[in-house]
Amino acid sequence: MDSRENFGSKLGAILAAAGSAVGLGNVWRFPIITGQNGGAAFIVIYLCCIILLGLPIMISEFLIGRHTHSNTAGAYRIVSNGSPWKWVGRLGVFTGWFILCYYIVVGAWTLHYTYLSAANAFYDVPATEYSNIFTSFTANPWVPTLWLYIFIAIIHYVITKGVRSGIEKFSKIMMPTLFIIVVMLVVCSAMLPGAAKGIQFLLVPDFSKVTGTVILQAMGQAFFSLSLAMGCLCTYASYFETNTKLATTAINVSVIDTIVAIMAGFIIFPSVFNIGMDPNDVQTGASLTFISLPNVFQKAFGNGTFLAATVSVLFYFLLFVAALTSAISLHEVATAYISEEYGTERKKAAVVVTVVITLLGTVCSLSFGPLSFIRLNGLNIFDMFDSFSGMILLPVGGFLTAVFAGWVLDQKLYKDELSNHGEIKASYFKLLIFSLRYVAPLAIGMVFLEQTGLFRKLLDLLR
Ligand code: PHE
Numbered sequence: 001m002d003s004r005e006n007f008g009s010k011l012g013a014i015l016a017a018a019g020s021a022v023g024l025g026n027v028w029r030f031p032i033i034t035g036q037n038g039g040a041a042f043i044v045i046y047l048c049c050i051i052l053l054g055l056p057i058m059i060s061e062f063l064i065g066r067h068t069h070s071n072t073a074g075a076y077r078i079v080s081n082g083s084p085w086k087w088v089g090r091l092g093v094f095t096g097w098f099i100l101c102y103y104i105v106v107g108a109w110t111l112h113y114t115y116l117s118a119a120n121a122f123y124d125v126p127a128t129e130y131s132n133i134f135t136s137f138t139a140n141p142w143v144p145t146l147w148l149y150i151f152i153a154i155i156h157y158v159i160t161k162g163v164r165s166g167i168e169k170f171s172k173i174m175m176p177t178l179f180i181i182v183v184m185l186v187v188c189s190a191m192l193p194g195a196a197k198g199i200q201f202l203l204v205p206d207f208s209k210v211t212g213t214v215i216l217q218a219m220g221q222a223f224f225s226l227s228l229a230m231g232c233l234c235t236y237a238s239y240f241e242t243n244t245k246l247a248t249t250a251i252n253v254s255v256i257d258t259i260v261a262i263m264a265g266f267i268i269f270p271s272v273f274n275i276g277m278d279p280n281d282v283q284t285g286a287s288l289t290f291i292s293l294p295n296v297f298q299k300a301f302g303n304g305t306f307l308a309a310t311v312s313v314l315f316y317f318l319l320f321v322a323a324l325t326s327a328i329s330l331h332e333v334a335t336a337y338i339s340e341e342y343g344t345e346r347k348k349a350a351v352v353v354t355v356v357i358t359l360l361g362t363v364c365s366l367s368f369g370p371l372s373f374i375r376l377n378g379l380n381i382f383d384m385f386d387s388f389s390g391m392i393l394l395p396v397g398g399f400l401t402a403v404f405a406g407w408v409l410d411q412k413l414y415k416d417e418l419s420n421h422g423e424i425k426a427s428y429f430k431l432l433i434f435s436l437r438y439v440a441p442l443a444i445g446m447v448f449l450e451q452t453g454l455f456r457k458l459l460d461l462l463r
Pocket of ligand 1: 020227232
């Protein structure tokens, strides 16, 4: 293990972890659920979820990774002392790898839409046509697959360059780029007539909209957005230097993640209001990103103008960068696992991971076209991957991580690592353990019951 690489700097470590956290979720989900569920009231709840739930789990994942200097499966094997808890790490690796298979499909779409925007392909397109453009693109057997392979090739390239010259260097270029693009887009949006209304919609608190379901949604979003329970943070933390401050790093990553998410709202809503669209009709996910927004940008910034094309290009490129840095973190989870657990050379391990995601990614991509006949409960293969990971793998992984860190992991070890062996004060230790023992498992358990529909069934039974 002596030859194991480290991140060369604290900033590099923070930016790499932030690159994992800032992803599609920040742009295509957070702004919409915030706007529609109470604005600032939702943000307050979201922040509470981050503090009470997200940070303790993130710090624990960091701690386990840095303590063991090992891939996620190896890390849990070491800290669980051979008990069945080692399976939590393997589950994390599986989850990360599994999510990667469909996440890259969307990454590929962002590339195609960057290209379409640059080619001014949305000039004079009637509003009703955008949905057809999207469905005929995704149903095409060749075009999405081609973009998919380009997207995978970029990930593979960065991973094979290694931790320091690949992931860290890349994050140090890409994250500031992402931030600059976000700021540029916010400025463009803020200058639109009626922009203030959009920002108001996003920010004015409306506590009457906050229901139990909204709180659970906030928790689920916080969880996904911080990349918890996928092995990413644990793997990245295994490359932290021993004097990296874990809590400070976790706070930095969460702050960056949240700021980007809120700013994404400042990009989307002013444009939505500018064209007179009802913000409550805006959907999240792919429909927002690839059907509503190209239309919104054309209308708001002038059909076919240079400005509209530029905003559109920048927006899809932003999504591409966000998706890419997240995908890289997922690839690294699996690469580190194969390379360390099977003693394979890193480059060969990366090839194994890439081959698997290329095969499964192709299947997911084709599930909108030639393979769309394969369905379960109306879901195509892509949706199955998405639902299974979001509803089952992530909550189960998060729950087990919290329980493991709170109840099973040696508390002395926890405190020792948290305080960097006594170098820094970790007065929040007790609070952290309290959250890991009680708050986080309970909260995640509820999200799980709600998402799987079991909550309603239970309520019905009780009635
Ligand atoms: N945090 C990412 C997001 O907000 C989610 C993610 C990260 C998904 C890493 C996969 C891998 O989109």
